[in-house]
Amino acid sequence: xxxxxxxxxxxxxxxxxxxxxxxxxxxxxxxxxxxxxxxxxxxxxxxxxxxxxxxxxxxxxxxxxxxxxxxxxxxxxxxxxxxxxxxxxxxxxxxxxxxxxxxxxxxxxxxxxxxxxxxxxxxxxxxxxxxxxxxxxxxxxxxxxxxxxxxxxxxxxxxxxxxxxxxxxxxxxxxxxxxxxxxxxxxxxxxxxxxxxxxxxxxxxxxxxxxxxxxxxxxxxxxxxxxxxxxxxxxxxxxxxxxxxxxxxxxxxxxxxxxxxxxxxxxxxxxxxxxxxxxxxxxxxxxxxxxxxxxxxxxxxxxxxxxxxxxxxxxxxxxxxxxxxxxxxxxxxxxxxxxxxxxxxxxxxxxxxxxxxxxxxxxxxxxxxxxxxxxxxxxxxxxxxxxxxxxxxxxxxxxxxxxxxxxxxxxxxxxxxxxxxxxxxxxxxxxxxxxxxxxxxxxxxxxxxxxxxxxxxxxxxxxxxxxxxxxxxxxxxxxxxxxxxxxxxxxxxxxxxxxxxxxxxxxxxxxxxxxxxxxxxxxxxxxxxxxxxxxxxxxxxxxxxxxxxxxxxxxxx
Numbered sequence: 001x002x003x004x005x006x007x008x009x010x011x012x013x014x015x016x017x018x019x020x021x022x023x024x025x026x027x028x029x030x031x032x033x034x035x036x037x038x039x040x041x042x043x044x045x046x047x048x049x050x051x052x053x054x055x056x057x058x059x060x061x062x063x064x065x066x067x068x069x070x071x072x073x074x075x076x077x078x079x080x081x082x083x084x085x086x087x088x089x090x091x092x093x094x095x096x097x098x099x100x101x102x103x104x105x106x107x108x109x110x111x112x113x114x115x116x117x118x119x120x121x122x123x124x125x126x127x128x129x130x131x132x133x134x135x136x137x138x139x140x141x142x143x144x145x146x147x148x149x150x151x152x153x154x155x156x157x158x159x160x161x162x163x164x165x166x167x168x169x170x171x172x173x174x175x176x177x178x179x180x181x182x183x184x185x186x187x188x189x190x191x192x193x194x195x196x197x198x199x200x201x202x203x204x205x206x207x208x209x210x211x212x213x214x215x216x217x218x219x220x221x222x223x224x225x226x227x228x229x230x231x232x233x234x235x236x237x238x239x240x241x242x243x244x245x246x247x248x249x250x251x252x253x254x255x256x257x258x259x260x261x262x263x264x265x266x267x268x269x270x271x272x273x274x275x276x277x278x279x280x281x282x283x284x285x286x287x288x289x290x291x292x293x294x295x296x297x298x299x300x301x302x303x304x305x306x307x308x309x310x311x312x313x314x315x316x317x318x319x320x321x322x323x324x325x326x327x328x329x330x331x332x333x334x335x336x337x338x339x340x341x342x343x344x345x346x347x348x349x350x351x352x353x354x355x356x357x358x359x360x361x362x363x364x365x366x367x368x369x370x371x372x373x374x375x376x377x378x379x380x381x382x383x384x385x386x387x388x389x390x391x392x393x394x395x396x397x398x399x400x401x402x403x404x405x406x407x408x409x410x411x412x413x414x415x416x417x418x419x420x421x422x423x424x425x426x427x428x429x430x431x432x433x434x435x436x437x438x439x440x441x442x443x444x445x446x447x448x449x450x451x452x453x454x455x456x457x458x459x460x461x462x463x464x465x466x467x468x469x470x471x472x473x474x475x476x477x478x479x480x481x482x483x484x485x486x487x488x489x490x491x492x493x494x495x496x497x498x499x500x501x502x503x504x505x506x507x508x509x510x511x512x513x514x515x516x517x518x519x520x521x522x523x524x525x526x527x528x529x530x531x532x533x534x535x536x537x538x539x540x541x542x543x544x545x546x547x548x549x550x551x552x553x554x555x556x557x
Contacts (some may be wrong), residue, residue: 159230
């Protein structure tokens with residue numbers, strides 16, 4: 001064709017045809033297609049056109065399973081059948097020189113993106129490799145005319161003018177037309193179409209300015225180190241460096257790109273798939289196979305989505321537990337300070353009232369003073385509980401049997417259970433289960449929870465306590481269940497908060513669960529509310545198991 005028609009012909013190309021090896025991989029090993037696209041710009045463009053993009057905010061990748069879609073090999077087979085145009089002359093000198101620039105630009109763009117963290121490195125590398133889109137189009141449309149502008153001595157200083165005179169359109173105009181007609185993603189199309197504009201001008205035209213700046217700087221550096229193709233002729237290097245604030249070491253030359261590097265060993269087949277007739281049939285068979293196996297693929301993807309949801313739920317529970325622990329730790333610090341500050345004036349009030357009471361003869365005033373003394377004693381008791389929650393005594397850990405803890409529990413609370421007409425069932429602890437911790441503090445914690453359970457149970461209700469520990473576990477669980485009404489969602493969220501006003505009636509005055517949680521935590525365990533369908537009120541202690549202890553020796557001691 002006449003040289004001046006090369007640009008127009010390039011802009012009218014229906015596609016750029018991937019190489020034979022790329023199409024075979026697309027049909028036979030789709031998972032490798034993204035990696036192969038680094039060495040085949042036609043395959044990269046094909047995937048950007050026809051693979052389903054990822055949903056926002058990840059605008060730079062492909063949707064899960066997109067490369068396994070039946071539409072990809074079907075579309076490739078249809079284009080191979082419909083046209084012989086769009087094949088890149090991979091064995092020509094001009095193509096090799098263009099690829100040398102694009103490969104170097106892709107490597108540098110990935111480094112800049114990684115260093116600045118302003119864009120995903122794979123996306124920056126992809127766009128940088130596609131920066132010579134206009135050159136690729138002319139190479140595919142007219143290989144003979146593609147290199148003509150480079151022979152013009154004015155090309156280095158006026159590339160757009162020379163390219164327009166030789167091809168009819170300059171490479172940027174060809175790139176913009178192809179990106180628009182092929183409906184490339186905006187982050188690709190706007191970047192490759194505006195690379196000749198300075199940053200201050202291109203800014204309003206590109207949706208991803210940082211990505212644009214990274215790619216433009218990478219391509220500019222690559223052209224400076226190899227051959228100038230006029231890709232970034234109007235760019236302002238100082239403005240790019242000012243925006244990106246990139247370390248000069250990042251721009252320092254690494255190993256020079258020695259022409260296009262294949263992503264994997266080639267098959268030895270002719271790069272032009274039109275000369276390998278079996279490729280078309282392979283693509284069609286792959287498309288048909290994926291259509292038949294589509295339901296199985298969907299099922300696998302759905303299982304993966306289910307797994308991701310389970311992981312997200314587990315992470316949410318862990319985050320909630322950490323938030324609760326941090327909140328209670330903060331409340332403990334506040335309680336310690338407040339308890340100390342209140343105790344001092346309370347002692348003054350109590351002492352003054354008692355002194356006045358010794359000299360008071362009026363019966364009414366004596367009654368009033370006695371009320372003051374009783375209430376100060378009550379406040380002092382609350383403060384003692386508060387200080388126990390805030391700063392419990394240092395635990396004196398030792399090994400002891402779970403049966404020892406349960407026996408003390410039955411002895412101390414069976415009377416309360418009878419008074420409340422509640423059946424207290426304490427299962428016998430499996431033989432040999434040993435706990436590690438302060439028996440006094442852990443016993444107090446378990447008693448506080450069981451006492452709350454007895455008080456919350458309705459008349460003729462029940463409270464069950466059970467111990468369990470698998471042989472290979474380093475933990476022991478003590479489960480406390482009751483037949484009470486359970487806790488609402490909001491109350492359960494604040495179950496361990498001291499003095500939470502929404503706590504269910506009969507669950508104590510507000511410090512029992514809080515202090516129990518604190519005592520268990522400082523002994524290396526945990527206390528949590530874990531209701532289930534059979535028992536709406538269920539608290540679980542997770543305690544340390546003592547290992548390597550001779551239980552017979554312990555009993556004889």
